[in-house]
Amino acid sequence: MPAETFLVAAALLPFLGSVAAALLPRDARNAAALLAGVVTLASLACIGALYARVSAGPVVWILDWLPTLGVGLTLRLDGLAWLFAVLVLAIGALVVLYARYYMSAQDPVPRLFSFLLAFVGAMLGIVLAGNLIQLVVFWELTSVFSFLLIGYWYDNRAARDGARMALTITALGGLCLLVGMILVGRIVGSYDLSVVLASGDAIRSSPLYLPALVLILMAALTKSAQFPFHIWLPRAMAAPTPISAYLHSATMVKAGIFLMIRLWPVLAETDAWYWIVGTAGMATMLVGAWSAIFQHDLKGLLAYSTISHLGLITLLLGLNSPLAVVAAIFHTVNHATFKASLFMAAGIIDHETGTRDMRRLSGLWRAMPHTATLAMVAAAAMAGVPLLNGFLSKEMFLSEAVDNVGDHPVQLALPVLATVASAFTVLYSLRFIRQTFFGAAPHDLPKAPHEPVRWMRLPIEVLVLACIAVGLVPNLTIGPALLVAARAVFGGATPDYDLAIWHGVNAALALSMGALAGGVGLYLAFGRRINNNPRGGPWLMHRLDGGWMFERAMTGLVRGARWLEGALGATRLQAQLRTLFLVALIAGLSAVLAGGPAAVPSVPLTGIDPAFALLWLVGGACAVGAAERAKYHRLSAVILTGGAGLVGSLTFVWLSAPDLAVTQLLVEIVTTVLLLLGLRWLPKRDEAIVAPPDETRRARRRRLTDLVVAAAVGTGLAGLAYAVMTRPAPEGIARWFIEAAYPQAGGRNVVNVLLVDFRAFDTLGEISVLGIVGLTVFALLRRFRPAADSLERPRQQLRQEAADRAHADRAVGDTATDAMLIPAVVITWLFPFVCVLALHLFLRGHDLPGGGFAAGIALTIAFVLQYMAHGAQWVEERLRIRPIAWIGVGLLVAGVAGAVPWLFGRPFLTAAFQYAEVPVLGKIPVASAVAFDLGVVVLVVGASVLMLVALARQSLRRAREAAVEQDSRLETRA
Amino acid sequence: MSAATLLAWGLGLAQGMLVLAMALAAWRALRGPRAQDRVLGLDTVYLNGMLAIMVHGLRTGSGLAFEAALVVALLGFAATLALAKFLMQGEVIQ
Amino acid sequence: MEIVLSLGIGVFAASGVWLLLRPRTFQVALGLSLLAYAVNLFIFAMGRLKVGAPPVLESGTDAAGIADPVPQALVLTALVISFALTALFLVVLLAARGVTGSDHVDGQEPGQETGQGKPSQREPGR
Amino acid sequence: MSRLLPHPLLSLALAAMWGLLNAPVTPATALLAGLVGWLVPFVMRLLRPGAVRVRAPGVILRLAGTVLVDVVRSNIDVARVILGLNAGTRRTGFVSIPLDLRNPTGLAVLSIIVTGTPGTLWVQYDSGTGRLLLHVLDLTDGDAWVRRIKDRYERPLMEIFS
Amino acid sequence: MSAWSDHLLVLPIVLPIAASGIMLLLDERRSGLKAAISLATATALLVTALALAWRMTDTPEVYRLGNWAAPYGIVLVADRLSAMMLMLTGVLGLAALVFAVARWDRAGPRFHALFLLLLMGVNGAFLTGDLFNLFVFFEVMLAASYGLVLHGSGEARIRAGLAYIAVNLIASLFFLVGVSLVYGTMGTLNMADLARRLSETGGGAGLFEAGCAVLGIAFLIKCSAWPLGFWLPPTYAAASPPAAAVLAILSKVGVYVVVRLSLLLFGAGASEGFGQGWLFAAGLATIAYGTLGILGARDLMRAAAYAVMISSGTVLAALGTGNRAALSGALFYLVGSTLAAGALFLLGEILQRGRDPAAASLAVFADEYRDPFDDEGATETGRAIPAAVAIVGGAFLFCALMLAGLPPLAGFVGKLAMFSGLAAGAMPPAAWAFILVLTLSSLGTLMPLVRLGTLGFWVPHDDSDPVIGPLEFAALAGLLGACLVLTLWGGAGLAYTDRTVAGLSNAAGYIGAVLGSGTP
Amino acid sequence: MTGADVPVWTACLVVVLALTGAGFSLVGAIGLVRLRTFYERVHAPTLGATLGMALIVAASILFFSVAEGRLVLRDLLIGVFLTVTTPVTLILLGRAATYRDRAEGNPDAPPDP
Numbered sequence A: 001m002p003a004e005t006f007l008v009a010a011a012l013l014p015f016l017g018s019v020a021a022a023l024l025p026r027d028a029r030n031a032a033a034l035l036a037g038v039v040t041l042a043s044l045a046c047i048g049a050l051y052a053r054v055s056a057g058p059v060v061w062i063l064d065w066l067p068t069l070g071v072g073l074t075l076r077l078d079g080l081a082w083l084f085a086v087l088v089l090a091i092g093a094l095v096v097l098y099a100r101y102y103m104s105a106q107d108p109v110p111r112l113f114s115f116l117l118a119f120v121g122a123m124l125g126i127v128l129a130g131n132l133i134q135l136v137v138f139w140e141l142t143s144v145f146s147f148l149l150i151g152y153w154y155d156n157r158a159a160r161d162g163a164r165m166a167l168t169i170t171a172l173g174g175l176c177l178l179v180g181m182i183l184v185g186r187i188v189g190s191y192d193l194s195v196v197l198a199s200g201d202a203i204r205s206s207p208l209y210l211p212a213l214v215l216i217l218m219a220a221l222t223k224s225a226q227f228p229f230h231i232w233l234p235r236a237m238a239a240p241t242p243i244s245a246y247l248h249s250a251t252m253v254k255a256g257i258f259l260m261i262r263l264w265p266v267l268a269e270t271d272a273w274y275w276i277v278g279t280a281g282m283a284t285m286l287v288g289a290w291s292a293i294f295q296h297d298l299k300g301l302l303a304y305s306t307i308s309h310l311g312l313i314t315l316l317l318g319l320n321s322p323l324a325v326v327a328a329i330f331h332t333v334n335h336a337t338f339k340a341s342l343f344m345a346a347g348i349i350d351h352e353t354g355t356r357d358m359r360r361l362s363g364l365w366r367a368m369p370h371t372a373t374l375a376m377v378a379a380a381a382m383a384g385v386p387l388l389n390g391f392l393s394k395e396m397f398l399s400e401a402v403d404n405v406g407d408h409p410v411q412l413a414l415p416v417l418a419t420v421a422s423a424f425t426v427l428y429s430l431r432f433i434r435q436t437f438f439g440a441a442p443h444d445l446p447k448a449p450h451e452p453v454r455w456m457r458l459p460i461e462v463l464v465l466a467c468i469a470v471g472l473v474p475n476l477t478i479g480p481a482l483l484v485a486a487r488a489v490f491g492g493a494t495p496d497y498d499l500a501i502w503h504g505v506n507a508a509l510a511l512s513m514g515a516l517a518g519g520v521g522l523y524l525a526f527g528r529r530i531n532n533n534p535r536g537g538p539w540l541m542h543r544l545d546g547g548w549m550f551e552r553a554m555t556g557l558v559r560g561a562r563w564l565e566g567a568l569g570a571t572r573l574q575a576q577l578r579t580l581f582l583v584a585l586i587a588g589l590s591a592v593l594a595g596g597p598a599a600v601p602s603v604p605l606t607g608i609d610p611a612f613a614l615l616w617l618v619g620g621a622c623a624v625g626a627a628e629r630a631k632y633h634r635l636s637a638v639i640l641t642g643g644a645g646l647v648g649s650l651t652f653v654w655l656s657a658p659d660l661a662v663t664q665l666l667v668e669i670v671t672t673v674l675l676l677l678g679l680r681w682l683p684k685r686d687e688a689i690v691a692p693p694d695e696t697r698r699a700r701r702r703r704l705t706d707l708v709v710a711a712a713v714g715t716g717l718a719g720l721a722y723a724v725m726t727r728p729a730p731e732g733i734a735r736w737f738i739e740a741a742y743p744q745a746g747g748r749n750v751v752n753v754l755l756v757d758f759r760a761f762d763t764l765g766e767i768s769v770l771g772i773v774g775l776t777v778f779a780l781l782r783r784f785r786p787a788a789d790s791l792e793r794p795r796q797q798l799r800q801e802a803a804d805r806a807h808a809d810r811a812v813g814d815t816a817t818d819a820m821l822i823p824a825v826v827i828t829w830l831f832p833f834v835c836v837l838a839l840h841l842f843l844r845g846h847d848l849p850g851g852g853f854a855a856g857i858a859l860t861i862a863f864v865l866q867y868m869a870h871g872a873q874w875v876e877e878r879l880r881i882r883p884i885a886w887i888g889v890g891l892l893v894a895g896v897a898g899a900v901p902w903l904f905g906r907p908f909l910t911a912a913f914q915y916a917e918v919p920v921l922g923k924i925p926v927a928s929a930v931a932f933d934l935g936v937v938v939l940v941v942g943a944s945v946l947m948l949v950a951l952a953r954q955s956l957r958r959a960r961e962a963a964v965e966q967d968s969r970l971e972t973r974a
Numbered sequence B: 001m002s003a004a005t006l007l008a009w010g011l012g013l014a015q016g017m018l019v020l021a022m023a024l025a026a027w028r029a030l031r032g033p034r035a036q037d038r039v040l041g042l043d044t045v046y047l048n049g050m051l052a053i054m055v056h057g058l059r060t061g062s063g064l065a066f067e068a069a070l071v072v073a074l075l076g077f078a079a080t081l082a083l084a085k086f087l088m089q090g091e092v093i094q
Numbered sequence C: 001m002e003i004v005l006s007l008g009i010g011v012f013a014a015s016g017v018w019l020l021l022r023p024r025t026f027q028v029a030l031g032l033s034l035l036a037y038a039v040n041l042f043i044f045a046m047g048r049l050k051v052g053a054p055p056v057l058e059s060g061t062d063a064a065g066i067a068d069p070v071p072q073a074l075v076l077t078a079l080v081i082s083f084a085l086t087a088l089f090l091v092v093l094l095a096a097r098g099v100t101g102s103d104h105v106d107g108q109e110p111g112q113e114t115g116q117g118k119p120s121q122r123e124p125g126r
Numbered sequence D: 001m002s003r004l005l006p007h008p009l010l011s012l013a014l015a016a017m018w019g020l021l022n023a024p025v026t027p028a029t030a031l032l033a034g035l036v037g038w039l040v041p042f043v044m045r046l047l048r049p050g051a052v053r054v055r056a057p058g059v060i061l062r063l064a065g066t067v068l069v070d071v072v073r074s075n076i077d078v079a080r081v082i083l084g085l086n087a088g089t090r091r092t093g094f095v096s097i098p099l100d101l102r103n104p105t106g107l108a109v110l111s112i113i114v115t116g117t118p119g120t121l122w123v124q125y126d127s128g129t130g131r132l133l134l135h136v137l138d139l140t141d142g143d144a145w146v147r148r149i150k151d152r153y154e155r156p157l158m159e160i161f162s
Numbered sequence E: 001m002s003a004w005s006d007h008l009l010v011l012p013i014v015l016p017i018a019a020s021g022i023m024l025l026l027d028e029r030r031s032g033l034k035a036a037i038s039l040a041t042a043t044a045l046l047v048t049a050l051a052l053a054w055r056m057t058d059t060p061e062v063y064r065l066g067n068w069a070a071p072y073g074i075v076l077v078a079d080r081l082s083a084m085m086l087m088l089t090g091v092l093g094l095a096a097l098v099f100a101v102a103r104w105d106r107a108g109p110r111f112h113a114l115f116l117l118l119l120m121g122v123n124g125a126f127l128t129g130d131l132f133n134l135f136v137f138f139e140v141m142l143a144a145s146y147g148l149v150l151h152g153s154g155e156a157r158i159r160a161g162l163a164y165i166a167v168n169l170i171a172s173l174f175f176l177v178g179v180s181l182v183y184g185t186m187g188t189l190n191m192a193d194l195a196r197r198l199s200e201t202g203g204g205a206g207l208f209e210a211g212c213a214v215l216g217i218a219f220l221i222k223c224s225a226w227p228l229g230f231w232l233p234p235t236y237a238a239a240s241p242p243a244a245a246v247l248a249i250l251s252k253v254g255v256y257v258v259v260r261l262s263l264l265l266f267g268a269g270a271s272e273g274f275g276q277g278w279l280f281a282a283g284l285a286t287i288a289y290g291t292l293g294i295l296g297a298r299d300l301m302r303a304a305a306y307a308v309m310i311s312s313g314t315v316l317a318a319l320g321t322g323n324r325a326a327l328s329g330a331l332f333y334l335v336g337s338t339l340a341a342g343a344l345f346l347l348g349e350i351l352q353r354g355r356d357p358a359a360a361s362l363a364v365f366a367d368e369y370r371d372p373f374d375d376e377g378a379t380e381t382g383r384a385i386p387a388a389v390a391i392v393g394g395a396f397l398f399c400a401l402m403l404a405g406l407p408p409l410a411g412f413v414g415k416l417a418m419f420s421g422l423a424a425g426a427m428p429p430a431a432w433a434f435i436l437v438l439t440l441s442s443l444g445t446l447m448p449l450v451r452l453g454t455l456g457f458w459v460p461h462d463d464s465d466p467v468i469g470p471l472e473f474a475a476l477a478g479l480l481g482a483c484l485v486l487t488l489w490g491g492a493g494l495a496y497t498d499r500t501v502a503g504l505s506n507a508a509g510y511i512g513a514v515l516g517s518g519t520p
Numbered sequence F: 001m002t003g004a005d006v007p008v009w010t011a012c013l014v015v016v017l018a019l020t021g022a023g024f025s026l027v028g029a030i031g032l033v034r035l036r037t038f039y040e041r042v043h044a045p046t047l048g049a050t051l052g053m054a055l056i057v058a059a060s061i062l063f064f065s066v067a068e069g070r071l072v073l074r075d076l077l078i079g080v081f082l083t084v085t086t087p088v089t090l091i092l093l094g095r096a097a098t099y100r101d102r103a104e105g106n107p108d109a110p111p112d113p
């Protein structure tokens, strides 16, 4: 099998395993663990098998994904990737084994393993990324799966909060990483890692170097929990311990380190790199170590210790020395082994005793000697005790610290601070061991401690063995892999180094021993006081609690966002509408002004007719009157609006638009009836009662603003209208319609021909609107419930009926019937005449003013008049109309009329027009558009009758309901 | 004086008078004082508007204004009827 | 005529906008009506004004001299649509008045700032 | 006859309306007018209006003449009132008239005549008592108005709609 | 014209009309039959859209309604952008409909007719080549949306609906003013003819541009651009979920039109670049405002509504940069984010079923600090997640990643394409600003969605867990499946949007196709 | 078509008819403004609705008949319909006014019939 197959299999297997695990039943513990273990080991085997190939050069496999962006799935296994992949998979396999026994029987373990495998896949994706963007993709995926894993015990509030915090901070880094990578891609011209790695000089000399560097480091530092972004890591410890061990100590946090190593050849060896990375590493190392000292929780101690060690590695990378990079890689591996084993040990202690609080634990040596031994070895490795792996890399670190003392005064402190941090490490390692395993026998623990099952200890044994093996014979164990990794980073420029245990007495050894001694001394001096520190937080940094600040910041962010949203937005309709008009005004005005001064009118204008001016005086007065009266005198306002509408119609007549006049008049009538139907259900409003005694100044000011806005919009629209009308008309499409209407479409009324033929598609849409509105109105009114104060029947009717009751010779309702007696007779007999008018408007509309819509509205008015004269009940006993069906028929008729031309191979809505020669009658024009227009009529009648009748029926319904209610009230009283 | 001039001036004047009548009726609609006065005003505005439409048809010699006038004559009362009924019964359709 | 019609459009529009900015739903409904009139007249005006030359072809009609039919067709379509939507708005305002008990555009009287336990409906910083 | 042509007068009126609307009358419009006159009245069957029988065409013509003259005269009278050309005081007021006419259609025609004549307004009709309340702009003598309405309009109408 | 496929362009409009016409004749009680007709129609619409996109070439397809030639009659024009939007509508529409058939279609009368007519309006708006016809279809779409927003009634819907209708009616009036000004100054309504006249005469007068500006405001209101879009969040949050899901496409119609017309009319010539700066500013402001809104959102529906705003703002801003590659990425992003927002609306309802939203919103602010290591007695045993919750939760996470533009989903692909497009150009300050705002918006979207998701799925509720019916599951699966397809075939997708933008920028090609050889 | 193709006598007659009709309507409108009570004012518009309308209809019939060289009677329809419909409104309006006046106990409220 080719190497690429192994590579692809290694990358793909974890994801497949993840899906498979997700499908397992919740209690399939063993199956899930077995699956996870097999998948991880198989993947490890695949990677392992490629070792020989990798020593020769990277194995690359490419899958196109977004070729236009130069982004694909490129698996690229070189030495560095190999080392990290093995680390990820090997520790992964051990964690799986451990987790199998750690997780309780109640836990739905398949979910855990599913997420864990997905995480393994994502991590491998980072490590194997041969494309910068692909790296970003998997980078964010690790954040996501980490989130899911931290939140595994989601009932636990700490788990939820920890998961969110981790995701927020690491996702922020990921977003920065994306931008940073894109900048690198811009500089290099490719996202391909091999190309990028060959372009170090171009990158470092680019003006975009600094932004790219800062952005990429944002990602690396957040992911690797570097100060001040480290705050998420301790909180991530709310995850189950195997997860903490794996993600938040051994692997995921190393993604940041990996990224810095990966791009070290192209980004490092500049001052910016030195100061940013170095400072971050130093600060993190010290803060982490200092904080670790004061933890009472085992996992807390390990978490801060992890932070400190990550700082150490980062500091190494920041030193701009290839040798330091090698040390960093080495320490990364070492840290992973001893820290994972320590976490597992802590987990066992927690598992077997029920607590992780070092103040309650003591003397566990007796109960679990085996575990205690393992933990002690691992802790010694962490403390840098000779003959263990931690010692080797720690010594390399100290040696680099000494070698890289620069000229800057701050740089002089490097060895000192490095030693201090090492001493702190010794201190907390010692405390960990001493407090947990030694001292008096434990009492009052939640569980009686004993050794865990054999298999749970095995992973620790393996890891501790590794610590010892590497510590004893580094060249036989880690040596070759480290070399391959270093070669992958530096190529031919790989520095010489020596992994020997003994380098003779040198400065590094002295510092190392000093740190050991210092740590022990510090513990002896302060151990008791540290244990008695009740708060658990570190001295000096007590008040600087990152988690608290983060939560505060998040809460503040949400509150601030809400405030800003309120300040920049508007929830009140009036404010929204004001904004709308103002913006439109500004937009229109600025466009006009930008277009230059208006040209002098050059067209002959129609002379001013005084009658027309007077007409508009009436119109204006009606409009202003309506605006003024609409609040307290709604009926007047309706009347005046009617007047304004009439002036509009007259204007249409005057200015050669008879169709518009007819339609506007009809619509005007129906609208008035509609408004009045609605008025019935609105609250009574009386100026004397409602108007506030003294209007506030703010209200007055708002009204003034509104007045200004209204006047400005009016002026604007008037100005635009005048400007356009005084300009010569463009030679547009109008002429063609006038010329083609009769010869090509067989109609003399060009407007109607436009509506039913040239632009019949508009009309189809228009009637759809009408139908939709009818349906909506119907739906709303079916559920309509009036406000309490409108429920009662109108005052007038109650009074009239009371009067009827008072008269012996009158029946209830006589007054109402008598009042409508004459109108009812007239209106009944008008019905057929209106029908004929509608027929006329419909049939002659093609040649004269009218058309389907006007006809439909006229018919509607005929119906509504009957309703007004006789009441809903009377009409519905006689005329059974099903308006909704009419809407449907209208749509279908219009649609079918439009589609029939398909049969003749013509496009939709193609109209046919012909003169039919009929004996006796002579030549008769036949236009198929009439069929279309028939659909319009039917729909218009259906929709408008539906709206009016649905509204009108409310009174009927309410009256009936009110009567029923009254009856029931009487019943309850009796 | 030609027929055209005569018609132009005479009918223009007639139309002016009708619009003036509209204006007076509109004044009543604006002033009230009672709602019935306003409705009456609107009814008169409609009436005179219709007549003005007819005279406009005469002025322009076009029969195309006829439909508009007919619509007012036959259906224009519906709006005022609705208003009157609203005053009388408190609702338009029972 | 142009100046008269322009002024008329302006007055209609201003009255309509004023009403649209008022707090009562019925005012808004009338405002929509008035503004729609203004806009319809505006569309119509875009075809320029002609007296006594409707776009209806009769024998001897001068095709060049008659009014532009296109804006008239557009107005007709717009007229129908605005009629429908005015009706809809009216019914919605009735329904709103029914369920909220208020005819204020925000569904609550200005005094009662938060209604229905929906804090997000509160007034923003003015 | 009545099933095929439910309202012959109405049919005639509708056909005439169609003819007027679509003049000049061609064979085609005549055919259509006939169709309209024949078919549209069927919608009236749905509304089920009360039966209306019209008699005495001579009376109709006479009444029409009377009304025409009254309308013209009243127009001039009212115009004078409005323009303040009438010397002396003017009284305005209500008159109550007991009507014998009960046919709704007849009443409707009467109301149209009365209201269509400037100066008089049909205000209220009580179907129980048959009394009509009339408002008169220039009310010189109440009884004269009662007689005028009853003699000039009500009687012919009762003949027509008996 | 004879083959059925010749009429493919008009089917997205005719099919819904016919189907809703038939359904209106059916009694309200025959809900099963109606659902079947409705689903069949929606499927047919999707198939039509796919077929159109499949056969699309570099030359736009033109359909002459009524057989009248282009500048005079109304034409339908389909290019890649139209086809893309039709497909999006088809997917979202079908999914929302399937979801609705599970229960929501019975919440009010005539749901299916309204729904199909909404699709018709949207499709018409995407297809028409005529400015006034566009108005008509806008109105069809809006009228149906009014109905759908109010579908199911209830106080929240009616209150929101009132404001929604008022604002959009005004927008429609602006639209009319704009269109008529354009007609009054240029004498035509056909978009291609307009572009031709503009390039020939130099057009350009202030009045014409005022018309375009007013028109632009109308469109920006529909896009819910800041400060014109405050109507959107309350409306979408109040609407019934299937309605809200399909409404997600509505604001994109405004975006579509702005993109189409800007590039057609102002891509070159006398008024080149007209309004570009304003579009950019409005786009950025919209993203920022939407992010603020989503940050402060108290429930999922509102968050989804703000996400709709953000996605509109993104396209506007990308258009405003004048960078074609960025626009291509933005269009890709538009598709994905609209699908995801639609899915989020559906999820929001599933999640809120039977739950007291007030209690949840209180819990957000109880987020006080607690030392994680003090939780000695805290439960450390997991809870099994019922399959329904797992599905809903997974879908939610999927949507959150899509909307935040996080890898590896299509939202990320879109953002990546925008970023690399911007990075490939000259990188003026505007490009940096855009990148910054988009990045912050990603984070600002992710954080609140995670918070809401945590509250919804992880905070223990006393009440029952959400249940999800098979139809609802199918709807979600459809939407997320479409996102997944978009992700996996992102390369093809980006190639498509690249060609789309190239076609949009080639105004001459569009004009030629529409006006070309055609004689009346 | 403009008025140019009718003879002068027709034009004269048409103008006289129209002016007289308009005059009656105007007087009616003046009455609407000048008369003091609603019950008086309600009579005023009838001038326009009857004689005013009739004269203008006559003018129209005359004009179009002469202009088109045939009897054009369609304006009669306007006359008929207006005559039939105007009273309907006025009656109901008068009835509403009496109801309101009585309900409010106004001194000039009409008596019961």
Ligand code: NA
Pocket: A755, A759, A762, A763, A764, A766, C073, C076, C077
């Ligand atoms: Na139309």
Ligand code: NA
Pocket: D114, D115, D116, D117, D118, D119, D120, D121, F043, F046
């Ligand atoms: Na009278």
